[in-house]
Amino acid sequence: MSPLPVSFKHVRRLTDDTGLLEHALGFIPRRKEGYSTDDQARALWACLEWLDYAEGAEADMLCELIDTYLSFLQWVQRDDGHFHNNIAYDRTPEDETPSDDCLGRCLWASALAMVKLRDRDRTMAAIDLFEKALPRIDGMRYPRGWAYALAAVALSIRHGDPWRLTPVLETLAGRLTDLYRRHAKADWLWYEPVLSYSNGVMPWGLLCAYEATKREEWLAVAKESLDFLIRLSVNEKMHVRPIGNRGWCTPGRRALWDQQPIDVMKLALAVSKAYGVTGDPKYADMARRCRGWYYGDNDAAVPMVDAEEGACCDGIGERGANRNKGAESTLSFLLTEVLWARMKGQ
Known part of the structure; x- marks a missing residue:
């Protein structure tokens, strides 16, 4: 090794x-x-x-x-x-x-x-x-908490605890899909009226639930919402452009700046799981683009990472990268890297 x-x-x-x-x-x-x-x-x-x-x-x-x-x-x-x-x-x-x-x-x-x-x-x-x-x-x-808990329960079920935890999984997946049915429209295929932070975690949670149960409804909602998120998460050069934290995204407007590494990681998390579940190469390609965001394929055209240190800048604003390198951003980079390493090994 x-x-x-x-x-x-x-x-x-x-x-x-x-x-x-x-x-x-x-x-x-x-x-x-x-x-x-x-x-x-x-x-x-x-x-x-x-x-x-x-x-x-x-x-x-x-x-x-x-x-x-x-x-x-x-x-x-x-x-x-x-x-x-x-x-x-x-x-x-x-x-x-x-x-x-x-x-x-x-x-x-x-x-x-x-x-x-x-x-x-x-x-x-x-x-x-x-x-x-x-x-x-x-x-x-709240739905992001549900999604994380759903992934945790699904993982536990896949590794030997189905009888006790399957009702918990069904409840959580039902909450997410109900939320999606309540808010999704022809031009807004999402779980909430606003796209805000850590968006990829919700389709990821449902993909984990599908992986444990093969429930087609959950796969359909996960793919439909993830494909919608992908369409809103690239710029004209097809580089990743996560939803900006300074105002989020609604059907009428979209914030560009205060892009956060964690939002890129959550998108990478979702598309990596989608590739593992479906084998569709478009998800592998999107994972590659997520990784590229950290190395300069972004709206600021600047590398976000110091590879020797294993550190990542805290975000992107109008003036470029925020040079502070806190825990969340650094861990987002390291997790995106390991998601990419696993995909290359599949």
């Missing part, structure tokens, strides 16, 4: 003995911004995916990071199974309303850890996180 084709130097720089720091000035960690549980779940996810390609010292390094992120998730999981998301640098929880997105991400990361980890103690920790969080799914109200 060859050395990892990506660097975890910046991830290691951002990680201390508590967890992964959320923000950076340039690539220097901004400790006063503290930690986000969202980022610990993303980091756990990225390390688990790249662990398949690592050996020796690199595998040991990834396992050390995995231990840190698992420990963080155990620490912030409340007695009721939910996860506190925002933690100050002095390790005190900040005031917040519980986040469905955070719960869903933690469910997905812990489910992936249950499947991928072979060490008994690490697996036991992942199972404990997942089982405590599972009862909280019923109270989730």
